[in-house]
Amino acid sequence: MIATSTMLNGVLLGGLYALYGLGLSLTFGIMRTVNLAHGDIIVLATYLALITTQVLGLTPLMSLAVLVPVMFCIGYGLQRLILNRTLKDGMMPAVIITFGLSFVIQNGLLLGFSADRQVLRQGAIETMGVTLAPGVTIGVFPILTLAVLLVMIFALQAFMGRTLLGRAFRATSDDPATAELMGIDGKRIYGLAMGLSFAIIAVTGVVMGIRSNFSPFDGPARLIFAFEVIIIGGMGSIYGVLAGGLILGIAQTIGGAINPTFFQLAGHLVTLGILVVRPSGLFPETIERD
Amino acid sequence: MALLEVENLSAGYGLFQALRGISLAAEEGETLAIVGANGAGKTTLLRTICGALPAMTGRVSFDGTSIENSSAHQLARLGISMVPEGRKLFPSLTVEDNLIIGSYPKRKGFWTVERVYALFPELVKRRNNRGLDLSGGEQQMVAIGRALMANPRLLLMDEISLGLAPIVVNQIYKSLPEISGHGTSIVLVEQDLNRALSVSNHVYCLLEGHVELSGLSAQMDRQALIDAYFGANA
Numbered sequence: 388m389i390a391t392s393t394m395l396n397g398v399l400l401g402g403l404y405a406l407y408g409l410g411l412s413l414t415f416g417i418m419r420t421v422n423l424a425h426g427d428i429i430v431l432a433t434y435l436a437l438i439t440t441q442v443l444g445l446t447p448l449m450s451l452a453v454l455v456p457v458m459f460c461i462g463y464g465l466q467r468l469i470l471n472r473t474l475k476d477g478m479m480p481a482v483i484i485t486f487g488l489s490f491v492i493q494n495g496l497l498l499g500f501s502a503d504r505q506v507l508r509q510g511a512i513e514t515m516g517v518t519l520a521p522g523v524t525i526g527v528f529p530i531l532t533l534a535v536l537l538v539m540i541f542a543l544q545a546f547m548g549r550t551l552l553g554r555a556f557r558a559t560s561d562d563p564a565t566a567e568l569m570g571i572d573g574k575r576i577y578g579l580a581m582g583l584s585f586a587i588i589a590v591t592g593v594v595m596g597i598r599s600n601f602s603p604f605d606g607p608a609r610l611i612f613a614f615e616v617i618i619i620g621g622m623g624s625i626y627g628v629l630a631g632g633l634i635l636g637i638a639q640t641i642g643g644a645i646n647p648t649f650f651q652l653a654g655h656l657v658t659l660g661i662l663v664v665r666p667s668g669l670f671p672e673t674i675e676r677d
Numbered sequence: 678m679a680l681l682e683v684e685n686l687s688a689g690y691g692l693f694q695a696l697r698g699i700s701l702a703a704e705e706g707e708t709l710a711i712v713g714a715n716g717a718g719k720t721t722l723l724r725t726i727c728g729a730l731p732a733m734t735g736r737v738s739f740d741g742t743s744i745e746n747s748s749a750h751q752l753a754r755l756g757i758s759m760v761p762e763g764r765k766l767f768p769s770l771t772v773e774d775n776l777i778i779g780s781y782p783k784r785k786g787f788w789t790v791e792r793v794y795a796l797f798p799e800l801v802k803r804r805n806n807r808g809l810d811l812s813g814g815e816q817q818m819v820a821i822g823r824a825l826m827a828n829p830r831l832l833l834m835d836e837i838s839l840g841l842a843p844i845v846v847n848q849i850y851k852s853l854p855e856i857s858g859h860g861t862s863i864v865l866v867e868q869d870l871n872r873a874l875s876v877s878n879h880v881y882c883l884l885e886g887h888v889e890l891s892g893l894s895a896q897m898d899r900q901a902l903i904d905a906y907f908g909a910n911a
């Protein structure tokens with residue numbers, strides 16, 4: 388029973404980790420550059436949700452109706468107005484800019500909200516649980532998180548595979564210069580990809596804020612989890628994000644069941660192990676550019 | 678007015694000038710062949726026309742509009758398509774997705790996925806393969822089909838016979854009359870002088886970045902063309 392319960396909790400925790408990884412995987416796969424502010428932007432989205440709930444009197448989940456389009460526009464603007472200007476100089480400028488952005492967000496949030504930990508209140512659903520068997524109870528909200536993740540993964544996969552714009556995303560990832568010859572404006576594609584990533588981050592931030600309390604400095608730890616998910620799952624693979632999240636979540640809960648201090652360590656060790664055995668992850672999809 | 682007019686065009690890489698004052702013109706419906714030795718500037722010329730490389734000086738006009746400052750993705754929407762040297766299929770896309778992405782400029786016209794398959798029937802059984810699983814000839818057919826999917830008014834083709842067996846090259850060249858028959862003008866780079874002459878209305882021979890010789894293909898003196906190709910008169 389304890390084993391079943393550990394596995395189930397690992398899967399549910401993995402759902403949250405996969406959410407952390409999804410937005411990062413998208414931009415990493417298409418732009419081939421790392422957004423080092425990814426974790427802080429998740430936290431920023433959580434605070435924006437906090438403001439939206441307070442000002443408009445919405446529940447956190449309802450605030451997504453405002454937050455998703457707003458975050459999309461912020462991401463699109465960040466890419467088009469700032470990051471796209473540095474494209475011709477390789478991936479390093481974007482890495483440095485997002486590194487700086489990470490500090491700006493952390494300190495901005497500290498100024499605006501203090502270092503006190505905050506929570507998003509969704510109501511009864513936060514603490515509801517279902518008992519599957521004696522001794523095996525799982526939370527309703529973690530199940531909802533997993534469901535939201537699966538819907539986003541399938542939607543993203545369908546978008547990439549079936550639509551003309553999705554194919555343009557993949558073509559740009561493969562070879563941006565040749566994609567231009569097909570009439571594809573790479574800068575616009577990068578803007579849309581960052582916007583989409585920020586829209587996913589909006590959902591991630593709200594889910595995170597409902598599941599646990601948060602403070603302005605929680606971003607870097609989220610970034611680490613997102614990285615580990617991508618390292619395990621493989622660069623550019625949407626289903627790899629699911630696999631990476633679940634493996635990381637299960638590793639942590641098993642580690643924690645053995646000894647509570649092993650919780651995070653177990654996840655790091657599994658990531659390292661996979662990095663050694665399969666450096667490009669379990670399901671790599673992104674093709675090396677020449 | 679010609680569909681494509683290039684006047685005194687110069688272009689290059691950094692300080693290096695690979696094209697020095699090129700002028701040429703292609704009428705609507707025409708096929709124009711560009712020949713020249715390795716490094717003569719043929720690829721640079723096509724890349725400058727299609728907007729992939731900026732012009733240093735000179736003019737390029739397409740259907741009366743100046744396009745020398747336009748980017749490649751804008752020109753694709755105006756109706757200039759490119760079959761790049763080395764084919765450049767998108768490796769993570771299937772054959773069919775490579776064709777579909779060619780329709781991104783959303784230009785209406787004769788060419789559809791089904792009509793590209795009718796032009797190159799061997800691609801049908803390959804439709805779900807990734808581009809790099811194909812033979813060189815099949816890859817070239819996909820690259821041509823992908824460019825056709827934009828229903829271009831002007832199709833630029835860079836060495837479509839490169840590295841292919843003669844029998845495959847023959848088959849690909851047989852498709853050109855059908856392509857121009859549907860209203861597309863063609864500018865084609867070809868190393869093989871006989872093929873270049875037989876398929877084109879006009880031929881231009883480049884030498885070290887300038888036009889050394891040009892004229893009607895049907896009246897071209899072969900020996901003069903060979904001399905120009907090797908720079909015998911330089």
Ligand SMILES: Nc1ncnc2c1ncn2[C@@H]1O[C@H](COP(=O)(O)OP(=O)(O)OP(=O)(O)O)[C@@H](O)[C@H]1O
Pocket residue numbers: 690693695713714715716717718719720721722
């Ligand atoms: N990316 C580049 N950077 C610098 N110089 C280049 C570049 N590409 C081509 N060149 C130079 O420009 C000149 C013209 O090259 P180009 O590729 O246009 O020739 P080409 O006629 O297409 O030759 P080939 O028959 O080998 O394809 C050559 O001297 C070449 O070395």
Ligand SMILES: [Mg+2]
Pocket residue numbers: 719720721762835
């Ligand atoms: Mg060339």
